[in-house]
């Protein structure tokens with residue numbers, strides 16, 4: 001069976017591994033991701049040469065899911081707030097110096113959506129949207145069985161649709177984006193405002209407090225769920241997808257986030273679209289990006305060969 005390698009770059013970690021054509025991981029690891037691009041390239045080179053290429057004979061292609069929007073024509077990543085040194089860097093040229101099999105680069109959330117579509121909770125559907133809610137909000141869209149990249153590769157940035165016109169300023173230049181209103185930093189901000197003090201606390205801690213009955217902790221998630229519901233309603237009305245999958249660290253607090261957001265989405269969406277969509281937790285967890293990047297590379301390679 002063909003094997004593909006995947007890299008999934010996050011703000012703090014780089015995940016990498018080998019995946020077969022059915023999406024089964026045969027090897028995976030994660031390491032800290034260095035902030036500077038030159039250090040990252042040395043790391044990827046070493047991992048590719050020492051851990052992936054030698055591990056199994058015949059790794060046929062490599063997929064890389066990187067944060068930021070990836071321009072399909074320029075083959076460069078732009079607007080990568082979680083990995084600023086990647087911005088406008090000629091990453092494809094740099095990787096081609098040492099990756100000696102076909103490889104592809106794309107946005108990390110697009111790769112995660114493709115992973116869920118091929119090997120996770122999205123198997124068997126023709127249209128889905130993945131939203132990953134963590135430090136930011138990533139998303140990818142599958143339409144008619146294909147990753148929807150848009151004309152230049154910038155599609156699927158649902159984290160930056162406006163859900164609160166008077167909301168928080170966003171790193172994308174906008175204000176009140178889905179990302180600024182529902183991600184982990186906003187839940188912390190909500191909680192501090194409700195407690196009326198500057199507490200040093202994480203969203204995970206707030207989730208623990210919510211489980212113990214802390215009313216303000218539950219309220220902090222409820223405030224985010226309201227805006228998530230607005231984002232879901234827009235997505236439903238625009239795309240009428242078969243599934244919307246929700247992933248990312250903040251979804252650990254599903255019980256405090258999902259019911260309120262579904263209620264709000266139902267209230268605001270085009271009703272027929274709400275009724276025929278299944279909104280559920282994503283299935284592959286933290287492996288979605290790695291699996292998706294590897295399978296994407298496999299699919300692109302097959303498509304290229306079919307053109308020969």
Ligand SMILES: [Zn+2]
Nearest residue numbers: 160170172177
């Ligand atoms: Zn934004």
